[in-house]
Amino acid sequence: MARPREFNTEDALTAAMHVFWEKGYEDASLPDLLDGMAITRGSLYKAFTDKRTLFLKVMTRYEQQAVIPAVGLLTDNAIPDGLDRIEALFRSVVRTVRDGDTRGCLMCTAAAGPASEDLEISDIVQNLLDQMKAGFDAALAASGDFASVTAETRALLSDMLVTHYVGMRTLTRAHTTADQLDSGVTAIIALLKARA
Amino acid sequence: MARPREFNTEDALTAAMHVFWEKGYEDASLPDLLDGMAITRGSLYKAFTDKRTLFLKVMTRYEQQAVIPAVGLLTDNAIPDGLDRIEALFRSVVRTVRDGDTRGCLMCTAAAGPASEDLEISDIVQNLLDQMKAGFDAALAASGDFASVTAETRALLSDMLVTHYVGMRTLTRAHTTADQLDSGVTAIIALLKARA
DNA sequence: ATAATTCGGAACTGATCGGTACCAAAAGGA
DNA sequence: TCCTTTTGGTACCGATCAGTTCCGAATTAT
Numbered sequence: 001m002a003r004p005r006e007f008n009t010e011d012a013l014t015a016a017m018h019v020f021w022e023k024g025y026e027d028a029s030l031p032d033l034l035d036g037m038a039i040t041r042g043s044l045y046k047a048f049t050d051k052r053t054l055f056l057k058v059m060t061r062y063e064q065q066a067v068i069p070a071v072g073l074l075t076d077n078a079i080p081d082g083l084d085r086i087e088a089l090f091r092s093v094v095r096t097v098r099d100g101d102t103r104g105c106l107m108c109t110a111a112a113g114p115a116s117e118d119l120e121i122s123d124i125v126q127n128l129l130d131q132m133k134a135g136f137d138a139a140l141a142a143s144g145d146f147a148s149v150t151a152e153t154r155a156l157l158s159d160m161l162v163t164h165y166v167g168m169r170t171l172t173r174a175h176t177t178a179d180q181l182d183s184g185v186t187a188i189i190a191l192l193k194a195r196a
Numbered sequence: 197m198a199r200p201r202e203f204n205t206e207d208a209l210t211a212a213m214h215v216f217w218e219k220g221y222e223d224a225s226l227p228d229l230l231d232g233m234a235i236t237r238g239s240l241y242k243a244f245t246d247k248r249t250l251f252l253k254v255m256t257r258y259e260q261q262a263v264i265p266a267v268g269l270l271t272d273n274a275i276p277d278g279l280d281r282i283e284a285l286f287r288s289v290v291r292t293v294r295d296g297d298t299r300g301c302l303m304c305t306a307a308a309g310p311a312s313e314d315l316e317i318s319d320i321v322q323n324l325l326d327q328m329k330a331g332f333d334a335a336l337a338a339s340g341d342f343a344s345v346t347a348e349t350r351a352l353l354s355d356m357l358v359t360h361y362v363g364m365r366t367l368t369r370a371h372t373t374a375d376q377l378d379s380g381v382t383a384i385i386a387l388l389k390a391r392a
Numbered sequence: 393a394t395a396a397t398t399c400g401g402a403a404c405t406g407a408t409c410g411g412t413a414c415c416a417a418a419a420g421g422a
Numbered sequence: 423t424c425c426t427t428t429t430g431g432t433a434c435c436g437a438t439c440a441g442t443t444c445c446g447a448a449t450t451a452t
Contacts, residue, residue, distance in 0.1 A: 024310065039400085041402085041440095041441085043399075043401090051440065113223070122371050156386075157387075160384050164360055171325075173312050174312050186352050190352075191387045194390075195391070198426070200418095201430095236431050247410065
């Protein structure tokens, strides 16, 4: 039919995700995105409609690349005790920071900024957070220490763990040290283990 | 000598604080600030140098108006047990959300946004977070349940509580319901009490 | 080869940003 | 009363924003 696209749409979307991840929705300018994606203005608008639509697509990409793996870790039977899965997730977040990645979490940054007033965006954020909560819930259910606990209690604890997760990710952007984040993880895991 | 200022500097600073609190540093435009402060461009630059300087002054105002009272609550001997003080602080945050205030925390929003890359701003944020941490630490020390605990353990728990606080404030902006935040509070307080 | 089609690239639009220059009005000191 | 000083207000500045338009170049189908 006609001239084929010179760039790979999926790769460009991934590149856009990293730009949004680092800068946040509003602070990522078109030049930032075009530079990161290595395409031009015309190509971006042809392929992704506009900046907001691009961001919506990027969020589903983030879901696949970050949220689903995290939930996967929380539900991974290779780690028999669910509490160990939770600790593994939190420690991996700390490790990310220690390796120099201070970007935090794309959805948490979007949640804090003006983008949170966009209903469609905030709905997606809520959905991703709900997935995280379900993951924590599943992990708790798979923990010997919490097997006998009621579903309501597990729900309370899941909300607490989501809050802790978001707090870590937000503090990451504030240049809080990995050591401080690690301390918080140590404390919350110890509390959960002591509870049994 | 000459014509006196027609507006009250302190009131204007407080008004600016509320604008920044709601919109965040970058998303609060000059027109937003001028409107909220009820002064004109010329007056603002005469009195506060520029937007960034205004924000720095606003942060010390926020410290006086929000952080110090919060730390005050955590160290208030009128509530004999420190754990009850921590719960009171967290519940008051939930109540704020339930009353319709979804602005969260000025320093947490600044921490998540691009302002976090401004070293002077992020240093102030860190300082305020450290004050919160010290408050939590003091509250734990004043709790019968944790009186016998080592200072190191208390430090770990304080980091955890700061993280939880920041998480709550961030989730607030993401339109998380007051009920969900309350669940997290119930869980973390229960865990702390059960530990004893 | 040629026609059809869609690409990449750049120039451009209107709006908004933070910040500055300038001015008339107002108030105090002499 | 007159002069000095600082105010509040407005017009303006260059830069940047997201988004549009247009055109030559490239590629496929015929």
